[in-house]
Amino acid sequence: MSTPLRHDLDLLHTSLLTGKLPRNLTWADTIELINQIGEVQPHGNGEFVFTVGTQRAFFKRPHTHDLAVEEIARLRKFLRDAGPAPISGKSSQPCRMVVVIDHHVAHVYRDVDQKVPELEDTAHPYDPFGFRHHLIHKKEAHYEGERIPEDKTFYEQIARELLPANEIVLIGHGVGTSSAVDHLAEYLKENHQDTSRHVIAKETVDLSALTPPEVEAIAKEHMIVVV
Incomplete structure (x- = not known):
């Protein structure tokens, strides 16, 4: 084609x-x-x-x-x-995406220029990777109990955003049932296997203290640098 x-x-x-x-x-x-x-x-x-x-x-x-x-x-x-889709005539440079997630909101970052900027000593406004950034909020209904059940539509919305990505880094906190990032990784594995294969790293950090420069540093640690 x-x-x-x-x-x-x-x-x-x-x-x-x-x-x-x-x-x-x-x-x-x-x-x-x-x-x-x-x-x-x-x-x-x-x-x-x-x-x-x-x-x-x-x-x-x-x-x-x-x-x-x-x-x-x-x-x-x-x-x-x-069979698979024809190969697009676009550049083969990776489409990078980062998700920072807890049980209430996901911060989704998407590469818009397909380049990872070099770290600079001078201060500059942070938009990690020059990514376009938006939020996906979880709508929580009234629920009595120790913990609100997982909302699959929350994870499905994130999965749809990740469809173009061929490099994905997931960042969250907690472990097991208390970890939204673990729930997301498992949801992708069970329902979006092709997307799941593009998850190159999953990091557990303290989100309450996480800064945009630290998001950038975590992503850079795992993602392929295009020169």
């Missing part, structure tokens, strides 16, 4: 292959994805022939904008049978 796979379509393809089955998938996005990684040909009576690699299948245009759940599942099987 001569045209690089667009980032949003790359994420969609990855999600269909290895992530949680999408609840909403439009026919337009489906056609655009298949056209990018293969070929779509009309067959008559609302049917279309999807061809990706050596795989060929018939899909019927839905009466609504979205594919039915059964069709999304069939599309997943078709794409898995077709």
